[in-house]
Amino acid sequence: MKISKLNSPIYAFLGIMSLLFLNYDLFVATALFFILFLFFVKYEIEVTKIFKTLTYIYVFLFFTVVRLLPIINKNYLPMWNRIAQQNYLIGDGYFLSEDIFLDLQLTLFSMSCNTNQFTYKIRYSSDYLNTKILTCPYETPYGHVLNFIKINENIWESTIIVGTTLLFLFFLVYLDIVKNFEGKKFILCTLLFVSPPVNFLLFRLNIDIFIFFIIYLFIFKLGDKFLIKTTALFVTTLLKFYTISIIFFDLVYNILLKRYRYSLTSAAIFIASISYLLFFDSNTDFLDWFNKPIESNLNFGIFNDALYLSEIFGVSWFINFCCLALLILGFTFIIPESKISHNLNENELGIMTLFLTMAIFSNFDYRLVFLLLLIKPFLFKKINLSFISMTIFMYTSPSLLHAYEEYYKIVRNDEIFFLDFSFYFFIAICSKTLWIKLFNLRFSSTN
Amino acid sequence: MKKHVLISTVLVSLVLVILEYLKGSCGDYLQDVYVSDFQIYFQQSYFKFDFNNLLCHGSVLNVDIENEVVTVLFNTKFYLIASQIFLLMLFIVQIKFVIFDTKKVIFLYIFLSFLVQIIFNLNFGINLLNELSIQQLIFFISIGVFLNENK
Numbered sequence: 001m002k003i004s005k006l007n008s009p010i011y012a013f014l015g016i017m018s019l020l021f022l023n024y025d026l027f028v029a030t031a032l033f034f035i036l037f038l039f040f041v042k043y044e045i046e047v048t049k050i051f052k053t054l055t056y057i058y059v060f061l062f063f064t065v066v067r068l069l070p071i072i073n074k075n076y077l078p079m080w081n082r083i084a085q086q087n088y089l090i091g092d093g094y095f096l097s098e099d100i101f102l103d104l105q106l107t108l109f110s111m112s113c114n115t116n117q118f119t120y121k122i123r124y125s126s127d128y129l130n131t132k133i134l135t136c137p138y139e140t141p142y143g144h145v146l147n148f149i150k151i152n153e154n155i156w157e158s159t160i161i162v163g164t165t166l167l168f169l170f171f172l173v174y175l176d177i178v179k180n181f182e183g184k185k186f187i188l189c190t191l192l193f194v195s196p197p198v199n200f201l202l203f204r205l206n207i208d209i210f211i212f213f214i215i216y217l218f219i220f221k222l223g224d225k226f227l228i229k230t231t232a233l234f235v236t237t238l239l240k241f242y243t244i245s246i247i248f249f250d251l252v253y254n255i256l257l258k259r260y261r262y263s264l265t266s267a268a269i270f271i272a273s274i275s276y277l278l279f280f281d282s283n284t285d286f287l288d289w290f291n292k293p294i295e296s297n298l299n300f301g302i303f304n305d306a307l308y309l310s311e312i313f314g315v316s317w318f319i320n321f322c323c324l325a326l327l328i329l330g331f332t333f334i335i336p337e338s339k340i341s342h343n344l345n346e347n348e349l350g351i352m353t354l355f356l357t358m359a360i361f362s363n364f365d366y367r368l369v370f371l372l373l374l375i376k377p378f379l380f381k382k383i384n385l386s387f388i389s390m391t392i393f394m395y396t397s398p399s400l401l402h403a404y405e406e407y408y409k410i411v412r413n414d415e416i417f418f419l420d421f422s423f424y425f426f427i428a429i430c431s432k433t434l435w436i437k438l439f440n441l442r443f444s445s446t447n
Numbered sequence: 448m449k450k451h452v453l454i455s456t457v458l459v460s461l462v463l464v465i466l467e468y469l470k471g472s473c474g475d476y477l478q479d480v481y482v483s484d485f486q487i488y489f490q491q492s493y494f495k496f497d498f499n500n501l502l503c504h505g506s507v508l509n510v511d512i513e514n515e516v517v518t519v520l521f522n523t524k525f526y527l528i529a530s531q532i533f534l535l536m537l538f539i540v541q542i543k544f545v546i547f548d549t550k551k552v553i554f555l556y557i558f559l560s561f562l563v564q565i566i567f568n569l570n571f572g573i574n575l576l577n578e579l580s581i582q583q584l585i586f587f588i589s590i591g592v593f594l595n596e597n598k
Binding site: 032033036039040312313330334336339385388389392396416417418419420421422425 | 523524526527531532534535538539542543582583585586587588589590592593594
């Protein structure tokens with residue numbers, strides 16, 4: 001492989017990384033073009049140790065320092081606004097970013113309501129809004145299990161401690177994954193870790209980040225122990241229900257492999273999860289979030305798009321849903337089998353199933369963080385179609401809105417609808433990969 | 448190569464003529480009258496066969512200074528088709544029926560995306576590097592080039 005002697009792409013990469021701290025929207029726009037360049041440039045890029053160290057420093061600063069500085073001193077709040085995409089800004093004319101670690105604050109407050117009743121004013125950045133004062137009882141739309149967890153600490157202090165720990169842990173996950181790559185793959189992996197869905201997640205610190213850590217540690221690090229893996233999946237199902245799709249995948253996978261003892265365990269956990277869901281009313285409230293139309297610039301989901309299209313064209317959502325399914329089917333036919341990734345193991349196929357399940361309904365973009373677990377198999381050999389479509393999809397979710405500037409409120413008010421083709425193409429790739437893997441598995445097990 | 452330059456020159460000239468026509472006959476656009484913090488409302492238009500109405504998509508109908516509201520002529524269906532579904536059609540045609548080399552595919556997408564931008568988005572008041580088409584453009588270029596290599 002030819003190696004670029006000038007190494008100018010590396011300087012360009014570091015320049016683009018600097019934009020992370022100046023204007024995140026601008027970073028996304030330039031990074032997207034740089035990614036396109038990396039996809040099609042024929043020569044390899046040498047990433048020296050010094051450049052790697054510099055990259056680690058940039059990512060560390062982005063993950064932790066810039067997010068914690070405004071907490072230490074309020075004068076740094078403009079920095080918080082700079083790392084926010086316009087999607088997370090408060091609409092209706094106020095161009096201020098959402099509060100610091102908003103979802104984590106809400107979750108902790110809801111748990112504190114299990115012990116004593118009081119009020120809490122969300123911090124920070126939009127202090128002027130009176131609606132930001134919460135009163136107990138307060139429930140977050142997560143699993144019923146949170147009603148049993150009791151905390152009696154100061155919410156803001158707990159947010160800072162838990163938030164800081166989560167950010168550091170996320171940086172460790174980045175180091176653990178990126179260490180496997182060199183050259184172009186190192187750069188692409190790093191860019192995915194600072195992509196919009198990840199930034200969105202770190203901005204809000206939704207409970208999804210806990211689920212991500214549990215899956216990463218107990219499935220991807222200790223995944224060879226089936227019982228540990230299944231228990232971890234059950235725990236995540238208690239928090240948010242969507243991981244049941246991985247349990248279901250395990251069930252099917254083990255049946256196809258004729259591992260009947262494992263199948264029985266998966267079936268038991270699957271039934272327990274369903275029972276848990278149906279037994280508590282608050283869980284069904286959580287399910288409502290899956291079929292609720294959310295702004296198209298903040299989320300992904302076929303059902304969500306079908307609802308918007310039915311509003312625009314005045315046709316039933318079901319017909320639109322079928323049309324979108326046909327679009328996916330069409331993409332499936334044009335994708336050559338040789339161009340997609342085949343190096344996925346059981347756990348990675350489980351993540352693909354999780355994505356496909358979420359893709360049917362309506363989900364906030366930060367849930368795409370799970371796709372980071374597919375970087376390794378997608379970059380196993382050379383850059384393939386699976387990796388290209390995943391990267392573009394992640395970089396356009398939330399959508400690239402830099403260009404809208406002050407007109408952003410049009411989008412915020414749901415006037416303009418985004419039909420993200422990269423999303424549908426990636427669904428097609430995942431469906432095809434899953435189909436090929438499971439079909440081959442069935443075929444090989446019958447022989 | 449000369450043929451490509453000639454075709455692109457003709458197409459660019461055509462776009463410029465359309466732009467001139469729009470400036471003359473459609474009145475103000477959002478970017479001409481926009482004041483920060485004004486709310487923007489869309490008045491849904493029904494195009495049918497009114498060509499003038501179609502070309503003036505995105506023009507300002509009314510500026511209410513007292514209530515800080517700008518009303519714009521807009522058609523959600525048409526916007527969705529023009530800025531997004533049109534590129535999908537093009538992609539399908541290119542993948543299924545035409546064999547281009549990489550440079551031609553890139554040229555084609557960039558040109559058509561700019562065409563959509565200039566006519567529908569620039570006039571509408573959103574700047575040239577608009578998310579809607581750029582996002583689709585980048586996706587189609589990447590996938591189109593990657594799939595073309597396979598032919």
